[in-house]
Amino acid sequence: xxxxxxxxxxxxxxxxxxxxxxxxxxxxxxxxxxxxxxxxxxxxxxxxxxxxxxxxxxxxxxxxxxxxxxxxxxxxxxxxxxxxxxxxxxxxxxxxxxxxxxxxxxxxxxxxxxxxxxxxxxxxxxxxxxxxxxxxxxxxxxxxxxxxxxxxxxxxxxxxxxxxxxxxxxxxxxxxxxxxxxxxxxxxxxxxxxxxxxxxxxxxxxxxxxxxxxxxxxxxxxxxxxxxxxxxxxxxxxxxxxxxxxxxxxxxxxxxxxxxxxxxxxxxxxxxxxxxxxxxxxxxxxxxxxxxxxxxxxxxxxxxxxxxxxxxxxxxxxxxxxxxxxxxxxxxxxxxxxxxxxxxxxxxxxxxxxxxxxxxxxxxxxxxxxxxxxxxxxxxxxxxxxxxxxxxxxxxxxxxxxxxxxxxxxxxxxxxxxxxxxxxxxxxxxxxxxxxxxxxxxxxxxxxxxxxxxxxxxxxxxxxxxxxxxxxxxxxxxxxxxxxxxxxxxxxxxxxxxxxxxxxxxxxxxxxxxxxxxxxxxxxxxxxxxxxxxxxxxxxxxxxxxxxxxxxxxxxxxxxxxxxxxxxxxxxxxxxxxxxxxxxxxxxxxxxxxxxx
Amino acid sequence: xxxxxxxxxxxxxxxxxxxxxxxxxxxxxxxxxxxxxxxxxxxxxxxxxxxxxxxxxxxxxxxxxxxxxxxxxxxxxxxxxxxxxxxxxxxxxxxxxxxxxxxxxxxxxxxxxxxxxxxxxxxxxxxxxxxxxxxxxxxxxxxxxxxxxxxxxxxxxxxxxxxxxxxxxxxxxxxxxxxxxxxxxxxxxxxxxxxxxxxxxxxxxxxxxxxxxxxxxxxxxxxxxxxxxxxxxxxxxxxxxxxxxxxxxxxxxxxxxxxxxxxxxxxxxxxxxxxxxxxxxxxxxxxxxxxxxxxxxxxxxxxxxxxxxxxxxx
Numbered sequence: 075x076x077x078x079x080x081x082x083x084x085x086x087x088x089x090x091x092x093x094x095x096x097x098x099x100x101x102x103x104x105x106x107x108x109x110x111x112x113x114x115x116x117x118x119x120x121x122x123x124x125x126x127x128x129x130x131x132x133x134x135x136x137x138x139x140x141x142x143x144x145x146x147x148x149x150x151x152x153x154x155x156x157x158x159x160x161x162x163x164x165x166x167x168x169x170x171x172x173x174x175x176x177x178x179x180x181x182x183x184x185x186x187x188x189x190x191x192x193x194x195x196x197x198x199x200x201x202x203x204x205x206x207x208x209x210x211x212x213x214x215x216x217x218x219x220x221x222x223x224x225x226x227x228x229x230x231x232x233x234x235x236x237x238x239x240x241x242x243x244x245x246x247x248x249x250x251x252x253x254x255x256x257x258x259x260x261x262x263x264x265x266x267x268x269x270x271x272x273x274x275x276x277x278x279x280x281x282x283x284x285x286x287x288x289x290x291x292x293x294x295x296x297x298x299x300x301x302x303x304x305x306x307x308x309x310x311x312x313x314x315x316x317x318x319x320x321x322x323x324x325x326x327x328x329x330x331x332x333x334x335x336x337x338x339x340x341x342x343x344x345x346x347x348x349x350x351x352x353x354x355x356x357x358x359x360x361x362x363x364x365x366x367x368x369x370x371x372x373x374x375x376x377x378x379x380x381x382x383x384x385x386x387x388x389x390x391x392x393x394x395x396x397x398x399x400x401x402x403x404x405x406x407x408x409x410x411x412x413x414x415x416x417x418x419x420x421x422x423x424x425x426x427x428x429x430x431x432x433x434x435x436x437x438x439x440x441x442x443x444x445x446x447x448x449x450x451x452x453x454x455x456x457x458x459x460x461x462x463x464x465x466x467x468x469x470x471x472x473x474x475x476x477x478x479x480x481x482x483x484x485x486x487x488x489x490x491x492x493x494x495x496x497x498x499x500x501x502x503x504x505x506x507x508x509x510x511x512x513x514x515x516x517x518x519x520x521x522x523x524x525x526x527x528x529x530x531x532x533x534x535x536x537x538x539x540x541x542x543x544x545x546x547x548x549x550x551x552x553x554x555x556x557x558x559x560x561x562x563x564x565x566x567x568x569x570x571x572x573x574x575x576x577x578x579x580x581x582x583x584x585x586x587x588x589x590x591x592x593x594x595x596x597x598x599x600x601x602x603x604x605x606x607x608x609x610x611x612x613x614x615x616x617x618x619x620x621x622x623x624x625x626x627x628x629x630x631x632x633x634x635x636x637x638x639x640x641x642x643x644x645x646x647x648x649x650x651x652x653x654x655x656x657x658x659x660x661x662x663x664x665x666x667x668x669x670x671x
Numbered sequence: 672x673x674x675x676x677x678x679x680x681x682x683x684x685x686x687x688x689x690x691x692x693x694x695x696x697x698x699x700x701x702x703x704x705x706x707x708x709x710x711x712x713x714x715x716x717x718x719x720x721x722x723x724x725x726x727x728x729x730x731x732x733x734x735x736x737x738x739x740x741x742x743x744x745x746x747x748x749x750x751x752x753x754x755x756x757x758x759x760x761x762x763x764x765x766x767x768x769x770x771x772x773x774x775x776x777x778x779x780x781x782x783x784x785x786x787x788x789x790x791x792x793x794x795x796x797x798x799x800x801x802x803x804x805x806x807x808x809x810x811x812x813x814x815x816x817x818x819x820x821x822x823x824x825x826x827x828x829x830x831x832x833x834x835x836x837x838x839x840x841x842x843x844x845x846x847x848x849x850x851x852x853x854x855x856x857x858x859x860x861x862x863x864x865x866x867x868x869x870x871x872x873x874x875x876x877x878x879x880x881x882x883x884x885x886x887x888x889x890x891x892x893x894x895x896x897x898x899x900x901x902x903x904x905x906x907x908x909x910x911x912x913x914x915x916x917x918x919x920x921x922x923x924x925x926x927x928x929x930x931x932x933x934x935x936x937x938x939x940x941x942x943x944x945x946x947x948x949x950x951x952x953x954x955x956x957x958x959x960x961x962x963x964x965x966x967x968x969x970x971x972x973x974x975x976x977x978x979x980x981x982x983x984x985x
Contacts, residue, residue, distance in 0.1 A: 408881060410877065410880060410881065431885075434883045434885070437881065437882065437883035440881075441881060441882075442877075442878070442881045444874045444877070444878060445874075446874060449873060449874040449875065450874040450875050450877075450878050451875055451878075452875045452879075452892075452893050452896075452897070453875075453897070453978075454896040454977075454978075455892075455893075463879065463882055463884060463892075464882035464883060464884075467882060467883045467884055467885075467888075468883060511878070514878070514882065515881075518882075
């Protein structure tokens with residue numbers, strides 16, 4: 075083995091806090107060879123980001139680093155700030171999670187890249203510009219010349235992350251640290267960025283330290299893997315060994331919790347049950363004010379002609395990328411926004427155009443579980459008060475004792491200790507907060523439960539627990555469930571049928587089993603291809619048919635078929651006419667070439 | 672009852688992506704409310720408790736002092752003009768330029784200043800929160816109309832309003848309350864509206880709507896408690912401001928009338944006699960300063976106490 079580029083030995087990071095020292099990283103050791111990709115995976119709070127920050131010498135004021143970090147033969151721990159600064163950006167570069175907040179909104183792309191070049195390589199003017207162009211081309215940015223004069227907000231998320239990577243590579247660093255580089259991106263764009271990183275590693279020979287919570291991402295990109303928990307290294311080794319032959323209990327647990335695309339789908343146990351929800355041709359449009367005194371507001375078609383029905387005990391999965399209208403669908407069904415047209419029929423009652431105070435009667439039958447579990451709870455109310463609130467609204471005559479009994483029952487049902495009802499939300503973990511949210515939603519025994527990205531903000535092990543809780547509750551209570559997620563793999567675990575949306579329109583609606591085995595719409599295929607599979611052998615040999623480019627702005631969607639700008643099967647007709655939803659076997663698909671592709 | 676299995680979540684408390692702080696175990700499990708919790712936390716805040724005790728003593732002193740004092744606050748005594756303070760001579764704080772006992776007058780002035788400070792602020796607080804929270808929460812056209820009304824009232828010159836009221840109703844201390852309250856609630860309404868607009872976007876408000884909670888109840892149970900932090904800070908800034916505004920009005924001759932007095936009046940009178948009789952400035956100014964300090968510390972303490980997130984750290 076050649077000499078290590080980076081050698082970390084007994085690294086400890088501690089933070090002095092009011093509650094005493096917090097040990098964020100404990101005795102971490104690892105080596106990284108030149109050109110190698112090491113993945114650090116772990117759940118939130120596992121210390122993976124702090125370990126990387128220590129390598130960069132970026133520590134909060136109350137942080138203390140001890141141990142040894144040798145980079146290219148020289149010791150980084152205890153180095154002066156000025157010496158560190160020369161290494162940072164030059165020999166070690168960093169790509170952050172959110173490209174919008176790590177780019178300066180007041181500088182053009184060219185100016186930001188120019189700063190790095192002047193600082194580290196002394197390049198100015200035309201030479202600097204030429205160098206910027208070379209790198210923007212290397213990261214496959216279309217039309218790089220005009221991008222140089224653009225500001226970050228004028229670029230899409232994927233494009234911004236490409237700019238970040240190009241900036242990081244300006245000085246040809248020996249080591250690139252990427253901290254969750256694709257977490258904030260849509261899954262199709264994530265696949266593009268990961269492909270780009272693999273390509274750049276070949277052409278530039280840069281070693282990469284990839285920090286991620288997503289084992290699928292790690293499987294496809296890394297040579298070796300380091301699993302962290304509570305600041306300690308749990309397992310370290312070649313990627314194949316870690317995935318196929320994990321040695322520690324924790325690594326096994328983590329792997330088991332990851333949702334997979336090739337899992338069994340749940341069986342629909344309720345054959346011909348009561349129809350809970352019937353939605354016909356639902357559309358929601360928002361006027362978007364334009365700058366300028368006389369500018370007409372633009373119409374944003376957030377949801378366009380969606381029809382579906384749902385029976386008791388059935389789960390409908392809704393998937394799509396950002397801007398696909400899946401959250402708007404949830405809010406229109408629950409009458410949190412008033413639909414522009416179409417009907418929403420809940421248990422035989424038509425809700426779409428009712429005034430708010432009449433909708434309220436139906437609220438006890440339909441409930442929502444939110445994405446961010448902590449934000450969905452009032453920070454100034456105890457969880458007991460929060461869970462009791464719907465009950466107080468609909469059954470105001472309940473005595474205090476009955477109320478407490480019902481709250482305790484609801485808390486037990488979701489696996490929370492009723493003794494905790496006097497605690498505040500911030501005292502709970504994310505998973506526990508989500509259980510509180512579910513308890514609140516279920517206390518009125520609703521018929522329809524809508525989960526809007528309900529597990530997306532949670533760690534994989536917690537995610538798996540919440541998913542099985544939902545499955546169990548559904549089986550016991552016969553709930554009709556709408557489960558919205560951007561993650562196809564999670565949706566698979568729960569759904570009997572799946573609705574695929576893109577820019578407010580339905581692309582495909584099919585039985586889950588059929589959809590995952592035989593996706594018919596090109597967009598569904600592109601989505602499936604983009605989902606990273608947590609299996610390094612499969613993931614590295616998989617041929618991916620990726621969607622090109624980014625999701626267009628919902629304010630100016632392409633005419634005809636919405637997906638045509640990114641579709642590999644596009645023909646002339648796609649631009650001229652919008653394809654209707656047609657029945658193909660048991661599925662319904664909106665594509666002109668559904669019979670051919 | 673449904674089949675309930677007592678199976679408690681296996682996750683460890685301090686994990687989770689939202690970085691929930693630890694400390695859950697140290698919290699007692701007795702039934703609690705926002706207010707009883709706030710009181711518990713406030714009691715542990717030494718600065719705030721000291722401030723509250725000092726304020727309490729001040730109020731008692733101000734109420735009882737003039738009653739038990741042997742001197743009259745209003746009657747001039749031509750034999751004892753500008754007597755310096757002494758422990759033995761009878762005039763603890765000395766006398767003013769009309770020979771009136773300064774101790775009695777300082778306490779009388781305190782009655783008025785504290786009353787104006789607290790009452791005007793409470794008035795502006797109630798109107799401001801109700802107006803701002805309603806405008807912000809309902810939004811749209813209602814919000815625009817309500818906020819334009821605020822803008823129009825802002826445009827009225829304050830002095831003009833005071834003089835107008837004086838002309839219409841004659842000089843009256845009540846009018847000062849009205850005038851100050853009428854101006855101050857505008858600021859409060861704006862601040863509260865801005866905060867409400869932000870809160871309205873939060874998911875827990877949407878969660879309340881999904882639960883069928885009516886708008887009025889959402890404002891009272893969810894919006895207002897979450898506004899308290901900002902409001903309390905603003906109140907601690909407003910009380911001193913109101914006390915100063917009153918002294919300014921009195922200085923112009925629009926406020927309280929002799930022989931009635933307030934700290935503001937006494938400070939401005941004392942300032943003129945600063946060189947010959949500094950005690951005439953020092954005593955009322957010291958009382959005013961101590962009061963303002965106390966309100967500030969108490970406000971800080973209240974803000975922390977009303978935020979459950981800050982509690983676990985202590």
